[in-house]
Amino acid sequence: MNNSEKFLETYNNLDQYLKKEIRADDYVSYANKVKNSKNTVVNKFKDELLSFGTLRNAIVHNPKIDNKAIAEPHDRTVERFNEIYEIINNPKKVIPTFQFDVLGANKDDYINDILKQMKQKSFSQFPVLDSNEAIIELINNNTISRWLASEIDENGMIIVDGVTVENLIPEIEFKRNYKFISRDTSIYKAYDLFLNHINEKERNLDVLFITHNGKETEKLLGLITISDLAPLI
Template identity: 65%
Template sequence: MTNSEKYLDIYNKIDNYLKKSDNYDSYVNFSQKVKNTKNKVAQRYKDELLSFGELRNAIVHNPKIGNKAIAEPHDTTVSQISELFDKISNPKKVIPEFQFQVLGAKKNEFINEILVEMKKHSFSQFPVFDDNENVCELINNNTISRWLSSQLDEDGTIIIENVKVADLISEIEFKENYEFVSRNTSIYEAYDLFINQINKKQRNLDVIFITHSGEIDEKLLGLITIEDIANLV
């Protein structure tokens, strides 16, 4: 099988996948599919896909010489379109990519233990759970710093005794600044939630929480920050 044959086979797989996933009519051409697709991966790699379409046209519409295509793709080009098809048809999901035990605390718990865990595991934020074990807020390092500043005496002394998680909630800068997604959400869809928040509100989401179906009353399977996901997409 020549590189041009391999290339056209993968190209057709991408074309058919976009047609089925976006429910396009048969007369819609490849470039129209790419430009109007709802597929997050195809949107992200739109320019590459359009370039692949141009190469496909060069292979198909030019006459062969000695029964060989004039435009014969390099091995790297075949690998690139193959990898892109895999990303489009089977993108990485947030689970298991970001699956881990999420440490948090209830409102009525003292902050001592959760602060020790934050230092031990080098994490910068934790969810606050209500009595039903559902997330009701998020505490981060900035919240803790603002709270500590509010406790300063005139001489700069800080006296901290019997402080509960609930005491920190008033210092949260942006309340409920998080989203929930299901375990089957692609990393590209999750990343777009961060970008959409920035575009709409000129600030970033603190985290995205992952549950089985994306519902708030389900067990947390993991969480994502924009720093976690940026390098993957």
């Protein structure tokens, strides 16, 4: 199988995938399927996919010489098209990539214990849990800094003994600045949630909490920040 045949095979596979995804009629063009797709991965690679559509037309609609296509794709072009198709067809999910035991705390836990754990385990934030282990808020380094600034006495001293997590909650700058996603969410969809939040709220979303079905009442499987995703995207 030569490169043009490999390229057309990937093209046809993707065209059928997009047709099913948007439930398109037979007359809808490949380009319109790409443009109308709501798939976050398709949108990410939209420009490349449209270029591949142009190349496909050059292969199919131009006359052949010695039964060979005039536009014969380079090896890397074929590889790249296949890579993108595989990502679209089977995108990397947030689990197991971001699955780990999340450090959480109850409202009546002492903060000196939590701060020690944050340093030891290099965590920059932790969820506050109720008696049923459901998340009620998120404490991060910014919250802690704001609390410390408010507690400095006239001698520059800060007392943390006997201070609980509940004392930190009033210093949260943006309340409930997080979302829940399911374990089957793609890393591209997760990244889009961060970007959409920035565009809509004009501030960063702190974290995405991962549960089995994306419900707040379910057990935490992990969490993601935008800096975790950026190198993968």
